[in-house]
Structures are given as C-alpha cells and as structure tokens.
Amino acid sequence: MTDERIPGNPHAGPEQSAKDREFYLTTPDGQRFRIDPIPDSQAEQLLAQAGIARRQRRRHAERIGTALITLATRRYPRHARDDRHREFTSELHHILTDSETPRARATLDALLYAADHLRAALATRPRAIKTPAPSSRGASTSTELSSLLTSLIVFTSVLSILAAVTPNHGAGHLIGAAISWVFAAAGVLTSGLILQRAAIRLLGHRTRDPR
Amino acid sequence: MNFTGPLERVLRVFLDDITAHRYGYDLMKAAKLQSGTLYPMLARLQDQGLVTSEWEADAQPGRPPRKYYKLTGEGARIARTELAQAGLDAPRTVRPTTRPAHGSAR
Numbered sequence: 001m002t003d004e005r006i007p008g009n010p011h012a013g014p015e016q017s018a019k020d021r022e023f024y025l026t027t028p029d030g031q032r033f034r035i036d037p038i039p040d041s042q043a044e045q046l047l048a049q050a051g052i053a054r055r056q057r058r059r060h061a062e063r064i065g066t067a068l069i070t071l072a073t074r075r076y077p078r079h080a081r082d083d084r085h086r087e088f089t090s091e092l093h094h095i096l097t098d099s100e101t102p103r104a105r106a107t108l109d110a111l112l113y114a115a116d117h118l119r120a121a122l123a124t125r126p127r128a129i130k131t132p133a134p135s136s137r138g139a140s141t142s143t144e145l146s147s148l149l150t151s152l153i154v155f156t157s158v159l160s161i162l163a164a165v166t167p168n169h170g171a172g173h174l175i176g177a178a179i180s181w182v183f184a185a186a187g188v189l190t191s192g193l194i195l196q197r198a199a200i201r202l203l204g205h206r207t208r209d210p211r
Numbered sequence: 212m213n214f215t216g217p218l219e220r221v222l223r224v225f226l227d228d229i230t231a232h233r234y235g236y237d238l239m240k241a242a243k244l245q246s247g248t249l250y251p252m253l254a255r256l257q258d259q260g261l262v263t264s265e266w267e268a269d270a271q272p273g274r275p276p277r278k279y280y281k282l283t284g285e286g287a288r289i290a291r292t293e294l295a296q297a298g299l300d301a302p303r304t305v306r307p308t309t310r311p312a313h314g315s316a317r
Contacts, residue, residue, distance in 0.1 A: 069252055075220070080254075084250075087278040088246075089275070090278070091234065091235050091278075094234075094236065094277060095236055097274070113246045114246075116246045116248075120245075120246070120247025140254060184268075
C-alpha cells in the first residue's frame with residue numbers, strides 16, 4: 001500500500017484519487033473541503049492584484065521612509081542637505097527593492113534605516129541648545145514682584161469692568177471701564193512678556209543654526 | 212581621531228578590501244551599525260580626508276544612483292596604524308591585575 005498523502009496535509013487519506021488530491025483538503029478531524037481551481041484568467045488577475053498590492057506597500061514604505069529622511073536631513077547643514085537627502089533616499093529605494101531580501105524584511109530594514117537617521121539627527125540637536133545661566137536671586141524677586149503687580153492690575157481692571165457693565169450706572173463708569181480695558185490689555189501684554197522671559201530663563205533658547 | 216568601537220569596525224571593513232567601493236547599506240551590514248551611527252562617521256572621515264565618496268556612474272535605468280565610499284591612501288595608512296595600535300592596546304586593557312597570593316612574602 002502506498003501512502004498517497006497530500007504534501008503539506010499529512011492527515012489526508014490514501015483513498016483520495018489523484019484528481020481529488022488537487023482540489024480537496026482534508027482537515028485533521030476528517031472533514032473534506034472542496035477547493036475549486038482558480039481559472040487561468042482569474043489567476044492572472046489575482047497575481048496582478050497581488051503585484052499591485054505589493055508595489056503599493058513598497059510605495060507606502062518608501063513614502064514614509066522619505067518623509068523621515070526629509071525630517072532628518074532638515075537638521076543637516078544647508079550645504080550638505082540635498083546631497084544627503086539624495087544619498088539616503090537612493091539607499092532607501094535600494095533597500096526596499098533588494099531582491100535577495102524577503103519583502104517584509106526589506107520593508108522593515110528600510111523603515112529602520114530611515115528612522116535611525118531621524119533618531120541620530122534628533123539626538124545631536126540638543127547640543128545646540130544653550131544651557132541657561134543660573135538666575136540670580138535679585139532677578140527672581142523682581143520677576144515675582146512684577147508678576148504680582150500685573151496680577152493686581154488685571155484683577156482690579158476686571159472688577160472695574162464688571163462694575164461698569166452692571167445696570168443703573170452713569171457715563172462716568174463707562175470712562176472708568178475704558179481705562180480699565182486699557183489697563184487690562186497692558187497687564188496681559190506685560191504678563192506675556194514676563195512669562196516669555198521666564199520661559200527663556202528656565203528652558204534656554206534654541207540657537208538658530210547659521211550653517 | 213577619536214578611535215571608538217564603531218569606527219574600528221568601519222575601518223576593518225574598509226581594510227578587508229581596500230580597492231572596493233562600498234555603499235552605505237553595505238557598510239552598515241558589514242560593520243553591524245545603524246544608519247544614524249555610520250553616516251555621521253563617514254562624513255567625519257570624509258572631512259578629515261580619510262575617505263572619498265563618489266556617485267555611481269552607471270546606475271541601472273529606473274534606479275537612483277548610489278553613493279560609494281572608499282578609503283584614501285592616507286586613510287588606509289592611518290587606519291592600519293590605528294588598528295595596529297588598538298591591537299597592541301587591547302591586551303593591556305584586559306590584562307588582569309596580578310596580586311600576590313595571600314600570605315606570600317612581598
């Protein structure tokens with residue numbers, strides 16, 4: 001007795017004919033499923049669709065990789081930026097289309113290749129940020145005082161506006177309200193400036209790369 | 212030149228075949244380095260005149276040209292010297308410090 005098992009399906013029985021073996025699949029619990037053969041025309045179409053899907057996947061990966069490389073090379077010196085971008089995107093394309101590497105692996109390699117460029121570019125950037133000088137106690141106190149003063153101005157201005165807009169108040173209150181609005185605007189502007197200064201002092205400021 | 216482990220690996224790859232032109236991904240695989248480590252290193256070597264680069268002249272149609280890197284004569288000389296020095300230094304750094312046995316005379 002010869003053991004006529006379907007390759008890949010060790011549970012298929014020997015009772016199947018050669019024809020059946022092509023179109024039936026027997027599961028481990030003995031169930032048989034008919035697998036209709038795909039017509040040649042449809043097979044070609046499916047293969048073409050698979051090819052399109054594969055190309056689309058590659059195109060998407062290339063697009064993502066190129067975007068990452070573009071972000072990374074933006075941080076390069078201006079004179080080297082275009083050359084590096086051209087080199088990295090070219091290499092990305094070659095990694096993606098490498099026929100010796102499985103497609104999934106090639107896609108992963110390409111994305112890692114691009115992502116590591118960005119990682120390196122981001123990792124080297126913080127060196128350009130100036131370390132903030134330690135602020136003196138006097139400067140800190142003056143900031144606190146000016147913040148307090150600004151808060152008081154804004155608070156009184158808001159109270160005046162509220163008083164002016166309440167019913168049964170004369171025109172004098174309208175003038176008071178207008179002045180209060182001016183004070184409020186000045187207060188907001190001043191506090192904005194103070195906050196900006198405090199932020200620079202606290203976080204440092206990014207130096208523009210002149211290269 | 213700040214001689215680091217990754218740099219040593221790259222120089223060894225270059226010295227394996229000194230006449231070969233190597234592209235970035237090839238160097239990455241051979242030296243087992245990530246792109247973000249390799250390319251800045253190649254740029255530094257190029258700035259120092261130890262490596263030259265050139266674009267692929269006869270790229271296949273529909274495929275972008277690759278950039279190839281090669282050690283210069285000076286680069287090869289320095290690489291050999293540095294690697295030889297590293298080879299000499301290596302046993303010195305891993306040699307265990309010998310201590311007299313407990314109770315032995317000094």
